[in-house]
Amino acid sequence: MSRVVVDVMLKPEILDPQGKAVHGALPRLGFTGVNDVRQGKRFELEVEGEVTDDVLARVHELAGTLLSNPVIEDFVVHVEGDGAPHGKHKA
């Protein structure tokens, strides 16, 4: 079993009201010096066997079809323990 991680973030130009709400709460908790907060989603996929190029290609397809909406979101795929992102997708 291997773990592939997909991180999904709203595109920079898309308003993120949830991130703004979190950002607004920080000063009340005494945290200063944080200029902005953007909230995203992290998906951890347990896949069978080795993470081959074929598996990664299917994960990219899945990420662009279901896990993210390319109209408003970008995604990045990582193989856990690998460290290197496998391509950043911007529609």
Place this chain on the structure above:
Amino acid sequence: MRIGVVTFPGSLDDVDARRAVGMGGHEAVELWHGDHDLRGVEAIILPGGFSYGDYLRCGAISRFSPVMTEVVGAAQRGMPVLGICNGFQILCESHLLPGALIRNDHRKFVCSDQRLRIENNRTPWTSSYAEGAEVTIVLKNGEGGYVADEDTLDRLEGEGRVVARYLGDNPNGSLRAIAGITNERGNVVGLMPHPEHAVEDLCGPGTDGLGFFTGALTQAVAAGLLG
């Protein structure tokens, strides 16, 4: 006319939509998200609610339900499809309509009697309204902010595909105050406000919403408005 109303797990307004269809003089047909056929309907409504709990993104999981394969195919063949609120979100996720709906810019759920202008009365769903008609229809959403890139917005405006626009203060941060749009062919309409909640004087702000469900739909189909 037989108009199908799809119920997804988490749909809220399917019963109201079926009732409005009946009040509009048509026969409402219940469709289930797991259906693989459309039971001979001639038009389809995707109702409001929180299908699949709004998990992942509003409408994202509904898009892949069995009935949506049939709905997308029928829409592409010209069948009239109306998506209300969550239905609008599903139509965007299905790529039947451009753009997306995101969380309201003020972060609060909005529930109000909303003034709207009907800007396109050439769709089967809006043909009983006068162009430019100002109506009051219930608006209730948490994620109703319509967004699309500038090119898409310009194209929608240029092609007259903005079906309804908010009047007064923008209630949810929708770009260019867009409340509803249609596809190129004009048979698929997505609308954030809820006309099915504005069909009776007893409850709701009046009957301005009834026009979405009346005989104009049949006339529009008969007149070849759908091309």
